[in-house]
Amino acid sequence: MTATPDAALDPFAAATRAITEPHPARAALRAAGPIVRVEAPAGGPAWIITDDALAREALVHPRIVKDPAYAPSGWDPRAAALEPTAAAQPSLTTCDxxxxxxLRRAHAPLFTARRISGYTERVTALARDLLTPLADTGGTVDLAADFTTRFPLTVVCDVLGVPLDRVDQAIAACRGMYSSDPGEVGAAMASFGDLAAAALAEGRHGLAVELRDRIPEEFTEPQLHYLLFTLIYAGQLTTDPALGFLLARVLGTGPAARDGNAVEELVRDTLRRHAPAPFSLWRFTSDDIDLGGLRLPARSPVLIDIQGINTDPARPAGPDLAFGAGPHYCTGAQLALLELGAVVNVLRADFPHARLAVPYDELRQTDFGGIQGSRLTALPVRLRG
Ligand code: HEM
Known part of the structure; x- marks a missing residue:
């Protein structure tokens, strides 16, 4: 029998803490065992996997599925922030x-390391274009107020072929997804549809048009729009907070010295320490299964504790889980690495005197609660020193 962690250490609680403070529930979850029963935010039991090997087993398990059709029957899909079922809305994140x-075959060639490296110059120029006017203000700028959201969305819009005069609309749509008002979430989804249509309009050239030509024939236009929504939203949701933690590290006196680190290593290490997706997305058992010595009934909700596993002092050497593993491994991983590295390179080349305007230790992060990650509350920076 697994232990249930102390209710005071709710892994899904929203909270604000110092950038240096570890998530309060992670060590307790690990101590409770490789698979831990907790109370799900939407009610009833859920199982969190805290062990690297067991996580990798679950991520390829044929009877642990993503389709929300297998969610516990008592869950309110809205309260649980579930996507539509795979039948209602086929998507990379819900199909098995x-x-x-x-669907992976349709996306894969568009997001390979080779293909994405072709965007290096363009992505670097976009980083420079956004940072230079901020530097020219000559004062302190809060990069978490706008830049860390705007840059990933500018990049993802650009590669997909969404016109860049739509970036403000993309920012508003992503922010709308955080609303507790279903009307606002609905409006945000409609806005994403509009952005997708703009990328697919006559004469546009980008990955959106390429994806349209590659997806299964039976896909409808709204279904294609949903695939594009997934790329835009997933591209912001994760890269935005990651950029905050990375820049804090590069410009502050955090755990890594600002010079002398290979950029990709610095990026990967930051993603490992501050996993932008601290939990996997929800998975559900499609049948009764045995996992980690437990019998899980069908429709059991399962999560991987990516953050806890990544920061486990006993984690085996080898790749971490920041981008997941198995068939649902992050589609945008190469793009994210390119974006994050490009900002560091531009800072080092163009703004060598850039520094945090406050001590690193004074930066704070907010855990949004549920399975969402944390983000810096502010990132005050002096770009010209
Ligand atoms: C640092 C940035 C990023 C991190 C840490 C990250 C992390 C992840 C993780 C952990 C998963 C797997 C979730 C699971 O198995 O439950 C995932 C899936 C996914 N990510 Fe990312 N992601 C990042 C950036 C991006 C970007 C830039 C895009 C789009 C361009 C993207 C698109 C996707 C998509 C479409 C999936 C679903 C893949 C599937 O289910 O087959 N991600 N991501």
Whole structure:
């Protein structure tokens, strides 16, 4: 039998803490065992996997699925922030098995390391274009107020072919997704549809048009729009907070010295310490299964504690789980690495005197609660020193 962690250490609680303070529930979860039963935010039991090997087993398990059709029948999909079922809305994040493989095949060639490296110059120029006017103000700028959101969205819009005069609309749509008002979330989804349509309009050239030509024939236009929504939203949700933690480290006196670190290593290490997706997305058992010595009934919700596993002092050497593992491994990983590295390179080349305007230790992060990650509350920086 697994222990249930102390209710005072709710892993899904919203809270604000110092950038240097570890998440309060992670060590307790690990101490409770490799698979830990907790109370799900939407009610009832859920199982959190805290062990690297067991996580990797679960991530490829044929009877641990993503389709919200297998969510506990008592869950309110809205309260649980579930996506539509795979039947209602096929998506990379909700399909399993052969349907998922077909969608991955459609996306894969567009997001390979080789293909994405072709955007290096463009992404670097976009970082420079956004940072230079901020530096020219000559004062202290809060990079978490706008830049860390705007830059990833500018990049993802650019590569997909969404016109860049729509970036403000993309920012508003992403922010709308955080609303507790269903009307606002609905408006944000409609706005994403509009952005997708703009990328697919006559004469546009970008990955959106390429994806349209590659997806299974039976896909409708709204279904394609949903695939593009997934790319835009997933591209902001994770890269935005990651950029905050990375810049804090590069410009402050945090755990890494600002010079002398290979950029990709610095980026990967930051993602490992501050996993932008601290939990996997929800998975559900499609049948009764045995996992980690437990019998889980069908429709059991399962999460991987990516953050806890990544920061486990006993984690085996090898790749971490920042981008997941198995068939649902992050589609945008290469793009995210390129974006994050490009900002560091531009800072080092163009703004060598840039520094944090406050001591590193005074920066704070907010955990948004549920399975969402944390983000810096502010990142005051002097770009010209
Ligand atoms: C630092 C930035 C990022 C991190 C840490 C990250 C992390 C992750 C993780 C952990 C997963 C797997 C979730 C699971 O298995 O439950 C995932 C999936 C995914 N990510 Fe990312 N991501 C990042 C950036 C991006 C970007 C830039 C894009 C789009 C361009 C993107 C698009 C996706 C998509 C579409 C999936 C679903 C893949 C599937 O289910 O087959 N991500 N990401």
């Amino acid at each position: 098995g052969p349907a998922h493989t077909r």
